[in-house]
Amino acid sequence: MSENPTPSGVRRREFLKILGAGGVATAAIGCSSDRVEKLIPYLNHPDETVPMVSNYYASTCRECSAGCGVLLETRDGRTFKLEGNPDHPLNRGALCARGQAAVQGLYNPDRYRGPMVRNASGQLVPTTWDAALKLMAQKLGAVQAGGRAGSALFLNRHESGSFPAFLDEWLAAYGMPAHLSVDPLADNAVIAANRQSYGVSWPWLAFSAAKLIVSIGADFLDAWGANVPQQLEFADARARLADAPRFVYVGPRRSLTGCNADQWIACRPGSELAIANALSGKGSLDEAATASDVPVATLQALRAELTGTRPSLVLSGASGTDAMELALAVNELNRQLGAVGTTVLPDRAITSFDGIATDADVNAAIDAMRAGQVPLLMIRGANPVFTTPRYVAVADALRKVPFKVSFSSYPDETSELCDLVLPDHHAIESWGDAQPMANVISVQQPGMAPVYDTRQTADVLITLAKANPGIASKFAAPNYMRWLIDRYPGGSTSFTLALEKGVGTGTVAASPAPRRPPATPKSAPSISQTAGDMYLVVYPSASLGDGSGANKPWLQEFPDPVTKICWQSWVEINQQTAVKLGVDTGDILRVKTAQGAVEAPAYVFMGIHKDTVAIPFGLGHTAYGRYAAGIGVNPADVLPVGFDAKSGAFAWTATKVTVTKTGAYTPIVTTEGSARQHGRGIAQALTVQELADLAAGREKEKVEAMPGMPNTEYLPGLRSPMAADAQGVVSSDIKHKEQGMYSPDHWSGMAKRRWAMTVDLARCTGCQACVTACYAENNIPTVAAPYQEVHTAFLHGVAGGNILKGREMNWIRLERYWEGGEDGGDFEARFVPMLCQHCGNAPCEPVCPVYATYHSPDGLNVQVYNRCVGTRYCSNNCPYKVRYFNWFGYGEPARPQYAWPERLSWQLNPDVTVRGKGVMEKCSFCVQRIREAEHRAKAEGRAVRPDEFTTSCAQACPSRAITFGDAADNDWTVAKLALDQRGYHVFQEQLNTFPAVVYLKKVNHPAPAASAGA
């Protein structure tokens, strides 16, 4: 795959440059360009590839520790999309936003082009691999010679699989201690507690088996644990509608997980343990009530419900100074309730988190550096300078280390301080494996040749070892891939078999090195003792993780699922408190502790306890490339160094702060217009009771407006009006014979189909994986990077200006509406994915003066980019506001707003045209996939099989909420779902648009006592 790809695949990516630049000329000569173009063939043709036809290489996602299976869609030598691996037991074909965005890490414009070395004047300058390796070998030799190898240090970003073992072997060969496996996101306390209670680090959480779920600050849908499998399980549970589990969330802040709960109990940070004890009966309700500021009655009811309902599932994820105690108490509670074995399954454990070093260990290592005891530091993937509180002064500690080697591929804060950078391959370029579950090996293989002059760290280490006569013998394998295959259970044959499915059975070689003695962490005072007037909650951003996602524009432009803010840090503050302080959304607040202060705009939020402010973690980089540097603030700057004494887990929620209003103001960069539905029925829900009534037919009038009702006549052979309106006959008196290719009897037969989609709001958790999947599939530009800033916007040179003007391009967006809560009480969050509804009577079509949008016979609302002149009338007339306009030349490399700077353009999907300046675009129901399937079927002389393919959003959805297909054909799943009794069309009653998207109402589970309406 290493030769030049044929341009034919690439050319389309720069589409509309013609229309943009040479527009006048092309108008005259009919858009046929006469630039000299070369057809560059392969030198030797790789056998397994066909030009313009994708190969899918099964591999493993390395964006977080979980190790989901992915398929690398590769064409003409370029991997341009990651899709979930359906055969993988962990993620079953789903993939989260961070996993989707891995490809932007691969082509990141700010990656190191090759090895770098710090020169005399202290600058990092490019060098050659030979020179770099020579220097490295020499330093290693020096350290060994000096006899200080024992105190050398290797910090590795945590990953499961063989690499830790390999690494420890290598280190041992040099006489160095085992490496530290770093994952700032891992909940060390819960892991330690699980080890103690169950003997595994992360039991399988079977939400679907539960009748009641109580989460005490465990954000299992955000970043807590292995969120994709957890989300799949949770969605499956919620899809059981009537007997789905009721979900109660206890915590100071209503996270995305909390927003999916039927009930939110707002408690003070630090009081979780008291609540857990109260629930288990160990503690008294009154203490818990006073500590947590929760009414006794509420706790009483919850305890009663908990004892009354079986099976149930209780989780804890609060990261305080008593985290492990809490986790143990919850595990004990689960045991009492008989959850272990039914909803908590230690025998199906997730092993991805085995071997993670505790934060205390890392801290001890840093102390060692500061004390000058570390002669040589090697860092791969981890970025402690960013992820540990500034109070720890890692930077200073690093300066005490004589020689620092970074294997990072990106210029992050840590590698910028190192003396030698040996950039690692991106996961998509490297070999490896992971052990996500017991007896499951998830293999990792490269999808393509390296983009830049990087080398896989394991190979570098082998090369170094080979160069060292003392240990060369230990590393006979020519490279890491061989090393893997040699040790793979079953040898190369089973390895090859595993490569095809992406997963194999067996257990990878364990690390030979002895576990390091756990560091004794210095305990921190309980949060209630700290000084300040408000509690500070620092939580990992759902999209940016530990900050490693911050250099990917998709993730930066990815609105926070709860607050819908992007390209910006913010301080969440309760609305009552805000009124008291005279703070309004956008007022810049100063959050101060003894350790420091940060300033960020306030976001007035119902979903946070009134004594608490919260800041997301992951932004505030000072380096790490053009998309990350200088965006937002890093809350770690104000955190004290405190640990949970038992587990050595870092206490993120450990301090109070003083919050003051600076008087400055900055508009909040949000995609949210109005957070309320104003009774327009966009996101609808019913309670379990109403659902039962519906099933029993006791709610006729509600059913009337739904598809499938015989209130509109439609063509024979096409069942629902939704299918019939593809022919435009539902509301017009057009005669059958006048329909031409819109008649099902037409020779083309296209009109026999009606592409449609159902979105099950009971399943949807609002995680927005579909949004990123759409960006990846449809070449959607990101518009709000600092360099794309428009100087006519409110802000100058600051990220987000285009989004302040509402110019984000998300073809599918997650709308989050609040229900209730105006009185400061509990409230409900409704998530509804909004995309082009492909209306049968589309208001956008008749107003286009040039046929740039029209209704295709198979029921698509087609947007023809190259015909569009940009009157934008269609968008004015679209009631769903799902049409997006290219205000700038996002797709034109010559323009300052070009969205894919050098190498990012390699990620573009060759099947989809990149839109140029001044044209309208919108969701196409992935028409390129439809056509591809049709072509494939034609080539194989058959019809398209039911559910043969699906859209990108549906494919990625970790909740399996989206279903796509042909509503006119009973064999497709969507045809059945479209007639579900929960189904409704948005705005159908007001506007008679006959959308092709059917939403299935969310189902709420009110507390047994007070049955609140939806």
Added chain:
Amino acid sequence: MQGIVGVFRELDATVDAVHALKKLRAGNIDIYTPAPRHELEHILTHRASIVRLYTLLGGLAGATFGYWIPIWISDYWPLVVGGKPVPSWVPYTIISFELMVLIGSLATVAGLFITARIPRITMTVGYDERFSNANFGVWVECPPDKQADVTETLKQHGATEVRGER
């Protein structure tokens, strides 16, 4: 083409002169006047202008064309927009109306040009700058033998200047 042109200062004088000339049956009479006056229009009893005919035909042609073009195109590209019938006459009425007005008025102007024989390359004989300012002119196309009488008649009715032109 030869004849006599008489320049008058007063309107009624012109009227009287023309009356006399008509009695004289000297030849074709044409009048030049700075502004249209009904008196003069009624003395030379011409048929009504036929410009209206051009207007009618132009208007009809425009209306027809305005319906034909969109309907033909709808037939050429039978694409459904907004679930509406492919050829739908209601919106096409607007096109038809506008084209009726457009082509109708252009035809009217054409009619004016043709009937009034403008644009003219030459001013021909018998014109005088004063006729566009304040004076009335009477042009009588007559053979030389009648010229004496005509000149006499014009002078007698108060022509300030009488001259023969050829």
Added chain:
Amino acid sequence: MATVTRPDEDVLRLGPNIPHANIQLPGVAEYEQVTREIQRTLYPTKLWFAGLSFAILCMLIGAATWAWQVYMGLGVAGYSPPVMWGVYIVTFVFWVGIGHAGTLISAILYLFRAGFRTTIYRCAEAMTVFAIMTAGLFPILHLGRPWKFFWLIPYPSWRLIWPQFKSPLVWDVFAILTYLTVSSTFLYIGLLPDFAALRDAEPRPLRKHIYGVLSLGWRNSEMEWRHFARAYLFLAAFSTPLVLSVHSTVSFDFAMADTPGWHATLFAPYFVAGAIFSGIGMVFTIIIPIRRWFHLKHYVTLNHLDAAAKLCLFTSLVVGTAYLTEFFIGWIGGNSIEQSYWWNRVFGQWWWAAWVMLTCNCVLPLTLFVQKLRRNTTWLFTLSIFINLGMWFERFVIFDPSLSHEFEPWQWTRYAPTYVDWAILLGSFGWFTMWFMLFIKNFPVVAISEVKEIVPPRLRTPHPMEGIEVTGMHLEFEPETPGERD
């Protein structure tokens, strides 16, 4: 005069309507005076050059900004989706509206034989042509890809594809182009006899030659006049429904959409009335300085302005009624989505624009009930400025609060124009003024031959009807007799 044979009786009956003429233009005695005084206005002055160059400067500013916008993309303008139409379309409708009064005065009032139109119609008609020329720019420069604008015009192309004739925008193309063609033709045909008059009266040889070419050899012959009158009548008859259709079509751009606040059957008449109202405002803005600087007060008399002011007052009342109807329908319709839009219109982000609109278009014109103010040129001029402002904001208030507050609450937004919008708006005024400046010093601003029609011709014998007392209800024209500055 005994020697003179008396004219026949029928000739007597057709005697010139002298008293009427007297009352129309007491200050104009004879034909020569008309030609002389109009021809005198065609000499450029310093002030005129200053004005022209300023207009051109503004136009260039707008043009440069547009070039920048074409290069960078529409994003440099203040659009914030879903507000997809901003200042440009507002200004487009504004200028189209301006045009309408011209056609009303020159065509409709011609059919109604309204005497007061004669002296002001030339300016109004020119205003129409230039306003449409200005308006026509905006649909093009608000396009995402302006270089493709011709795709809206049905022309045979190798792609074998055509415009989509169900789209109001295509109706617009036809309406605007038709309107531009017809009104400029109308203007030119009306100018023909005047060109002839100037051709013969003009001392400067170059201009004489140019007028000669423009006059197409017009020679004032009775035969020409007869066809001319007929053709002019039919052109007027065509312009009358046209002027109604054009702004109705423009209003369809909005009424055909499902946007709350746009989707109303009221729009066509409402827009037409508004258009004529704004147009008359602009007529005042133009005619009052001209009659002063060109010393034409005895042509455009206070009686004329008075009559025009009454028309202005009437249309203002119509527009006011339309506003109230809109609010009433919004309230009584019971559609919560509509109602929330109306609330947003009056109390939302652009609340003050709505109040500017109501004040300028409904409240201030009420002063025209007072005759003293109707005949006070200073007040008329001031008021006309307010009317122009108010009518621009009317369109703004109709469009942008609607778009920023539509069905989908999640996409509600705020809209703020940027310097690009304002610069191009300025450029449009520069463009319009430039053309008008060029017009007034090169073409007669008062129709010579039509004025001559209502000026008494010289007669040899005193007319029998002379001296009849008919000057009852007519006030004195502005006391400034001609020839004062000769």
Added chain:
Amino acid sequence: MTKRRKRVVVPGLAALAVVAVLLSAYTGATQQPDTVIKDRGSWGYSAGSSPQGRSPIQPIAFPHPTHVQTLGMNCLYCHFSANKSPDPGMPAVGTCMGCHLVIGPNRPAMNGRPARKSEGIATLQKYWAQKKPVPWVRIHHVPDYVNFAHMPHINAGVTCQTCHGQVQQMNRVYQYASLNMGWCINCHVGNVNPKWKARYDCSVCHY
């Protein structure tokens, strides 16, 4: 005797110009494939709206007739993916060398045929020696917003020659058809061969 001559401007040249432009723009659709002007040099244009007939100079003067007619090779031998991919595929240099390792530039006179020296094969072997791909100049090109896929056309029985002309007879390949949209539509509506008629709404190719 006052006689004056007056010139009158007769407008209409502008109108003529407009008509001319429209007609020239229209020619593209009406052009018949067999009326193209052969070999127009590397930058020749046909009348109308497309570079039809363009025949650029290639780095190697590849003789299709020799390979197809003399040696009877199938199109799919080199353009291997035309029937299974949107892209017809260009032969890798290795594919050429499969034969041309044996068949060198210099052929001695044998069984009646004279010796010949082939520039092309020499150049080819030079590329191969330098491990460089051959930079062929692209001839048939549709704009990037046209998703033209070879596979469905081949599978529908449309022959290569329909769109590319009698390539087997071209010593130097030229653009045979106009490749205008009107030309595509003409075939899709079944004017060329009723059996080949296919959907012709926009979203078939434009997305």
